[in-house]
Amino acid sequence: MTARWKDLCLDADDPAALGAFWAAVIGLEVDPDASPSTPGPVSLVGPTDGHRVWVNPTTTPRRVKHRLHLDVDAGSVAEVEALGARVVLPAEESGFGWTVMADPEGGEFCVFVRDEPPAYRLHGVVVDCRDPFAQAAWWGRVLGVEPVHHADEGYATLEGAGPDDRLTLDFVPVPEAKVTPNRVHWDLVGDRDELVLLGATHRWDTPGWTVLADPEGNEFCVFAA
Incomplete structure (x- = not known):
């Protein structure tokens, strides 16, 4: 393992409004000490620091469909609609076991x-990936998790890489290439130089963290241990 999960981040036009929405959907609380009333980052807190979501x-x-998106459980689609989401593709139409929805800013989940x-x-x-098996293998090396391959369906999964045993990282094939910065990413605790040696691309540094990109260009942030 080169790094470990720290938290999840979502970009938002209105962090306060989108943060309140996602807190209700996921089952988190808005942290009043880290969530200012003026425009700025909003922190959603849960059972552990690893469950934290920054908005x-x-x-x-x-401009485009989210290249990373969230999968959530709910008692009904209607209760998520009542929180401010809209249905994009019902499970009854797709034949899949989930309904595609959009959050108040249009982000799919x-x-x-x-x-x-x-x-x-x-x-x-x-x-979303051009090569889901290669992506899962790379992230598996980073996080110290052996990928589970679902070869018949063309995707791969990492289990136990996040804040709890239920959360999976799922790498699925899509035909389109990445064209804009992602509005969803995760943060890690680890060594920037080791990640670059593994194949990450250095993007830029800030006083508190470094922004890198994985082999397909997906941005993530690394905090020193």
Whole structure:
């Protein structure tokens, strides 16, 4: 293992409004000590530091489908609609076990209806890839997790790489290339130079963290241990 999971980050035009939405959907609380009333990052807190979600302000407009999206559990699609989401593709039409929805800023996510959804309802982060098996192998080396290959369906999964055993990182094939910065990313604790040696690309440094990109250009942030 070269690095470990730290937290999840979402970009938002209105962090306060989108943060309140995602707190309700996932089952987190808005942290009043780290969530200012003026425009700025909003922190959503949960059972551990690893469950934290940062909702950060961005000036980059959303132009394409999210290349990373969240999978969440819910008691019904209607209850998520009531929080401010809209249905993009119902499960009844797609034939899949989930409904594709969009958050109040248009970001896609998938809802899995459960008879008894857990209190913490985020169960997956899905990554669009040109080569999902290569991506899963790379991230598996970084996080010290052996990928599970679903060869018949063309995707791969990392289990136990996030803040709990339920959350999976799922790497799925798509035909389109990445063209804009992602509005969803995760943060790691690790060594920047080791990650670059493994094949990450250095983007830029800030006083508190370094921004890198994985082999397919997906941005992530690294904090020193």
